[in-house]
Amino acid sequence: xxxxTQSPEALRLQEGESSSLNCSYTVSGLRGLFWYRQDPGKGxxxxxxxxxxxxxxxxxxxxxxxxxxESFLHITAPKPEDSATYLxxxxxxxxxxxxxxxxxxxxxxx
Amino acid sequence: GAGVSQTPSxxxxxxxxxxxxxxxxxxxxxxxxxxxxxLGQGPEFLIYFQGTGAADDSGLPNDRFFAVRPEGSVSTxxxxxxxxxxxxVYLCASSLTGKETQYFGPGTRLLVL
Numbered sequence: 001x002x003x004x005t006q007s008p009e010a011l012r013l014q015e016g017e018s019s020s021l022n023c024s025y026t027v028s029g030l031r032g033l034f035w036y037r038q039d040p041g042k043g044x045x046x047x048x049x050x051x052x053x054x055x056x057x058x059x060x061x062x063x064x065x066x067x068x069x070e071s072f073l074h075i076t077a078p079k080p081e082d083s084a085t086y087l088x089x090x091x092x093x094x095x096x097x098x099x100x101x102x103x104x105x106x107x108x109x110x
Numbered sequence: 111g112a113g114v115s116q117t118p119s120x121x122x123x124x125x126x127x128x129x130x131x132x133x134x135x136x137x138x139x140x141x142x143x144x145x146x147x148x149l150g151q152g153p154e155f156l157i158y159f160q161g162t163g164a165a166d167d168s169g170l171p172n173d174r175f176f177a178v179r180p181e182g183s184v185s186t187x188x189x190x191x192x193x194x195x196x197x198x199v200y201l202c203a204s205s206l207t208g209k210e211t212q213y214f215g216p217g218t219r220l221l222v223l
Contacts, residue, residue, distance in 0.1 A: 004152075031210065032210045034210075034211070034212075036214075041216075042216055042217070043114070043201055043203075043214035043215050043216045043217050044153070044201070044214045045214070046211055046212075046213060046214075049210055049211055087152050087153075089152070089153075091210060095166075096158045096165060096166040097143065097145075097155030097158060097166070097169065098153075098155065098212060099155075100152025100153050100154070101152050102150065102151050102152050103150075103151075103152055
């Protein structure tokens with residue numbers, strides 16, 4: 001069965017303290033891996049799609065990378081406004097839906 | 111341009127009542143998805159529409175849940191005989207045909223008392 005596991009569940013950083021979030025996946029036939037950001041009381045906001053191992057995508061302070069077993073979301077010099085829950089999801093060739101992890105709740109303190 | 115919209119934003123109902131949740135996808139998006147999100151969890155798939163037809167309803171938990179998309183645009187998720195366990199955030203997403211990226215609406219927060 002397809003599985004997506006995110007770690008850590010929660011992460012507290014000081015402003016400017018870089019770190020990484022992990023998304024481990026076990027799927028048959030990866031079609032794409034997605035990162036979303038979700039603020040409290042709002043729907044997930046799309047960040048990145050990665051399709052193949054070795055691929056990297058960047059947006060401002062965020063960089064997403066992909067291997068055959070996991071993806072990392074690197075946050076460089078975070079700011080308080082980066083505080084949110086970051087969700088990872090996978091889509092396979094066998095399914096129409098996205099399978100989400102439980103998310104990492106990031107808090108960046110000034 | 112306008113994103114995915116959902117109404118109502120909040121719905122409080124009593125156990126056993128019927129509720130309807132509405133989703134307006136991004137204009138031109140033919141694929142529409144419903145997900146359910148419980149507190150502290152990621153969204154869980156319910157149903158997928160391609161055009162007017164339900165292409166995959168494998169995520170619907172039981173026959174109390176039903177969804178329609180009669181004209182291939184707006185969709186309504188219908189829940190009969192609501193139970194307290196149905197309390198969650200119901201999310202709608204849409205995407206272009208053949209495109210992978212799904213864009214989400216703000217969700218409807220359903221509370222069953």
